[in-house]
Amino acid sequence: MEKKVRLRFAPSPTGGLHMGGVRTALFSYLFAKKHGGDFVLRIEDTDQTRYVEGAEDYIIRSLKWCGIEPNEGVGFGDGPYAPYRQSERKEQGIYKKYADQLIASGNAYHAFDTSEELDEMRKRLEAAKVIAPQYNAVTRQNMKNSLTLPEDELTKLIAGGAPYVIRLKVPRNEEIRFHDIIRGWVTVNSSQVDDKVLLKSDGMPTYHLAHIVDDIEMKITHAVRGEEWLPSAPSHILIYRYLGLEDQMPQLAHLPLILKPDGNGKLSKRDKSGLPMFPLNWHDPRDKTDYIGYKESGFMPDAFINMLALLGWNPGENREIMSKQELIENFSFERVNKSGAKFDPEKTKWFNQQYLRMQTDEQLAEAVAPLLESKGIKKDRAFIIEFCRLIKEKAHFVNEFYELGSYFFVAPAMFDEKVMAKKWNDTSKDMFTKLIAKLESLPVWDAHTLHDAFQAAQTDIGKLDMQLLRVLTTGVAGGAQLFDLLALLGKEESLNRLKNSLEKL
């Protein structure tokens, strides 16, 4: 029987979940759903020094907003492998057990070196022009560990409660070969791999040990993570091997990184592209900075997810706008790119625009009404719906609606200079005054009637410029369909605006 597909997203609560992390979660989620599997949220809080209050809650809220919901794990209901927080699992002695097993089999050892001694060692190696200073098969022979210390001193140290770490005993010169679903076969010589710390002196496991133990115990079938983990994958292979669990090892998938839009390097939380790096607003208590979120910037979660999915993956056909369901149906790791993808703010906006247009005017009104209210604007629902209909084709975000259509709510104080300079002349005032008189007598005030009246009026008055009429009533050169806009404004407001404008000119 095939094993049930199970993937996990395993962030550390060391800060706000940024969009790179969201994408990792998304790909895992899509794959799990495609194969009818489970998606688990595990919190990897083994570093107490970097723990950030509120980060875990933020991760949970972000996943919810994005619609990437685990069906098991912290914040989403415990499953059969609880607890899902590594700090809690540590309390149960889960990791120690595996570390002890590695010691017993001779594949790990105790090391008593202080951080000063480690620094010293690195300095010494650097001074000796050693190419890659690290704690390894060669250098450990000169360090304070259970491989070098005499038996009696060793027992004395341990009995005396001396702090120690447990390190993986990496062999000297061995080819380590592993398969990555995205990258294919990767080979590394073990001489390049250092003796990774598995258990820290505070008793906490490091990521290297913890994620392996948990992936095994939680029956994870596919381990998805960023490319930055590729260099430590050989260590992980060795741990699985020495634990005798190589046959249960999840398949590996290292995702390409998301790169900065301009310049080089991976995307950081301080990017200046003008778009958020976080799904939701995030206040970082450590740098005391507020980071704006996609949600608060007016993005729709499905648009955000769609954009993220296409960053490093594509369905192999010329299709870009895909619902979550379609993403699930089409997703595969084979179609994930190997190279890093630069994040494109322009295209990201375009995605949201596409989703914005798929919304009905009623749906948009729902979202826009509170935004208008916060500006002190009170209009009835019908007005706002019509406002949305007229403005949506120009907008990328709902929170642009007011700015793009402020002239619906505020009479013009100034007139677009370019248009006036080009089109306003001596006869204009007189002509528009005559137009007002014609419009005043209209029994009905809708776009169609206005259009006809405007056309008809010109046989008497002469050629009227439509853009001038626009500027006279809104102040600006561009905007919504003119007659629709006047219709929505209403007869009284429209004519008042026209009269007031003419008085000023």
Added chain:
RNA sequence: GGCCCGUUCGUCUAGGGGUUAGGACGCGUCCCUUUCACGGACGAAACACGGGUUCGAUUCCCGUACGGGCUACCA
């Protein structure tokens, strides 16, 4: 520095031993439009370089360059 990973239009990408190298974003032109847009049409724009292999390489191999990642008792 060392190790690992990568390299198709400015960006996201499709493709793959013989193609007019396709799409999307952005950009430009035109059409529609007495306004503003949407929309439509068109256009500019790419296989990093050098060697092989081959009748033929952008595609396969090797180098070089460039980019990225890692190089902690952080994840």
